Amino acid sequence: MNNPHSDHIPQEAFDWYDEYAHGKMDRRTFMKKLGGLVALGYSMTVLTSALLPNYALAEQVSFNDEEIKATYQTFDSPDGHSKGQGYLVIPTGLTGKRPVVLVIHENRGLNPYIKDVARRLAKAGFIAFAPDALYPLGGYPGNDDEGRAMQRSMDKEKIQNDFVAAANYLKSHPNSNGKLGAVGFCFGGYIVNYLAAVESTLLNAGVPFYGTPASEALRKNIKAPLVIQLAELDERVNATWPDYERDLKSLGVDYQMHMYPKTNHGFHNDSTGRYDKENAELAWQRTLAFFNEKLV
Template sequence: MKQNTESVSTSTRPIPQEAFDWYDEYAHGLIDRREFLSRLSGLAVLGFTMTTLTSALIPNYALAEQVSFNDPSIKATYEKFPSPKGHGEGQGYLVVPRELKGTAPVVLVVHENRGLNPYIKDVARRLAAAGYIAFAPDALFSLGGYPGNDDEGREMQKSLSRELIEEDFIAAANFVKSHEKSNGKLGAVGFCFGGYIVNMLAAVIPEQLDAGVPFYGTPAAQDLRKNVKGPLLIHFAGIDKRVNATWPEYEKELKEIGAEYTAHIYEGVNHGFHNDSTGRYAEKEAELAWSRTLEFFSKQLA
């Protein structure tokens, strides 16, 4: 069992913290859009326009491309996979190193609560550019796929059975692990809802998952946590009361069962700090968390 909880500081943002907190509530269904915009309008007395606030908070996916889909070092396709216990069939974004010789580790990439958006696709491309076979399923495939905007995607995902979505990701993990170029090692990285899915996979398929990296994700159901073996590399945002409130109990359980894990807390940053398409993005902390993720996968999946 390993544990290494650290703090990383960041500078204060000009947008009031309340706005980021309200966006987090809105993005996770705790308040509706009307309430979210109403609260933002109250910041006008501080000199903020709605355009300034919404442009800082709502994703701009034109910014989320660190590796182009035209990058000559990778090849991306959409692949379907069977999911008999889920929605019957799923589909995901498969990215492989173009000049792959022999085999490579595979990594499942799990999106937030709104479907397979451009940011998650870019994360998959980043992994492929680093030498991994990356597969990013779309939980919304049974409804036609990610609709092109987060609001609609969020409502679509909310309409689906969580249990069936979970089965789809279990099926996707098994599908990509059996890829013809797989070296037999499976990693998983997920963000927000995707972080929860990684924790869930660590509890449901502990023998198949060789390395899990949940970014600001809640733990699996309590009756499943006893099955976790790890290794896990867990990233938390310092300003994330909702998710961080679940950590003390989860950490206690991981210690009790002797699971292998490392946890990092990045102080002064918001939930979603790795997502470079919004004002919550914290470049220094995101790059540090990502470098740690790649080092972890290199060690565990070689």
């Protein structure tokens, strides 16, 4: 893991953080619970450094990397917030048509970790686009707490429509080969499932990391192949999997599910102590292999 102390932190601390990060616990309660662990001898500095993101740790590909070019691009979203914006990363020296991949952030806007994921995809030869749901409110504010509050204040249906618009924008990019993949994390995992369900022909391949499924009424539309990435200790999301799997099977959807042992929700995010390097790298290699199989 990123943080050498994270192995010694009780599992309940990770569970509390998950509740806090998803609006089921306020910050005061979260910090009070951590204070209870301090009373048992844990260091608050160790606890917060393991649980809260440090985005300086989350750069695997520099924005100055000569093999990629990153820019911000706007797109029309008439059924959403009118206009959207995202982080577009393309391989330099791009010639001909390439597969395109939408990268979808967690419930707090386009943070540095998600931008780095887009750069990783471009390094692997894909055209990647990471929209910022918070663009109508001025964009990701620079910290997760504020970003989370901003996203919670927005109309969920309009956000969903913004991501549909972003998907169509990316799919029609001049260098797109017409095949669209999507990868998302947490809320972004839900959006990948939603994009697969809202319109049968929109996605050609989807990889939701620890995301809940689209509504049951929409699932009948799913035709895109999926690779479902789940964390063994993520009880909240995993509780939704049996019903989702039943529907995918009944529809004959081409899917794989990977359950990563002893991992927490967010295990791919290398900016926190939830990061599990070995499983994150395995999940990422499976993601790239899947996109290369279905999109190239």
